Amino acid sequence: MKRIEVLGAGCRKCETTFNVIREAARQAAVEVQLEKVTDLARIVGYGILQTPGVATDGKVVHTGGIPGPETVRAWLAK
């Protein structure tokens, strides 16, 4: 199962990002393990400069904003 982490210390955009991905996964009927990472040390450990960031299977694929629906579908399809 694909593991997706939303990296961000609880700002509104991070919340939206989480919801966007959850909704996209539900629509695509893809089972994902979706996690909110709010611990700063862990977020920083990923080497991102802007939140929200997204990591799929431990690899950063997105930073600094809410990802578009196309982008999210591409992660789920991979």
Added chain:
Amino acid sequence: MPSRMTLAQCQKAPLPPGTGASSGTLRGKHVEAVALLGLSRATRFGEAVHFFLYDAPKVLLLLVGVVFVMGVVQTFFAPARTRALLAGRRLGVGNALAALLGIVTPFCSCSAVPLFIGFLSAGVPLGVTFSFLISAPMVNEVALALLLGLFGWKVAALYLGLGLLVAIVAGLVIGRLRMERHLEDWVRAIHLGEAAAPHGTVRTWAERFEAGVRHLREIVGRVWPYVLAGIGLGAGIHGYVPEDFLASFMGANVWWAVPAAVLLGVPMYTNAAGIIPVVEALIGKGAALGTTLAFMMSVIALSAPEILILRKVLRWPLIATFVGVVAFGVLVVGYVFNAVL
């Protein structure tokens, strides 16, 4: 909307003294617009409505233009690129560069911590990082657009120059004090892998314009209620507060006005959008420009929520130094403005 017109249609109407720096090119038609609503500028309510109709469309249009352009410009300055430009810079040149990049690099205070650590871990000196962190929120496009719309380009340019100066000098001071030991332990212990850079693709102009529109939607979509509320409050002050009422305690001759304004500004947290229209109205009532600019900078650059976010990575001595140095810089700016203008 009665306030829509071309500049050419407008007549210049003389302004009463002390109405502020925004000159009266649009005022003539607004007298008519206000008159159409059955209001007279001789009444307080009429004067307030006039002020609102005059300022609101102009400021919102400017805001849309400036924020869009900034959204496009920001596509050239991803934070990772800014970091690469700043890594290993010496104090001095590095601080100036950091303050300038703070204007054009996209920044949101909720990203302050990852950015802070990301900069330090890539070898950007602490003082240079602070110059960036001070400049980025203080000298932002919303503040500049509003100042431009309400006060004219001279005040906007002064704000830009002095904001940069405060950011540069404060960063220099923090760098000289060698306060690295006041970082939290987990920050110093952190060892970063090579930062992921998912946005490595070449951007086309179409993509940059799209980014500009997105930025526009996001920023203006968020701040327009504050702008209107601020202009509304400003209109109220304009119509109801007696002329020169504020001169007695916010005028240039009151020595304690600037420190009081700075102190008052720290716990207050609003964005530039809400505070600037109010500031314009205050100045119309006899408040000194330096005092009000100091208040504005203090409100925008030093805010309690941001300090709490930074507390996660900085120990109190460094936080106190940061607040103290920036407050002092703002204080000097206030006095200089009052003395010169």
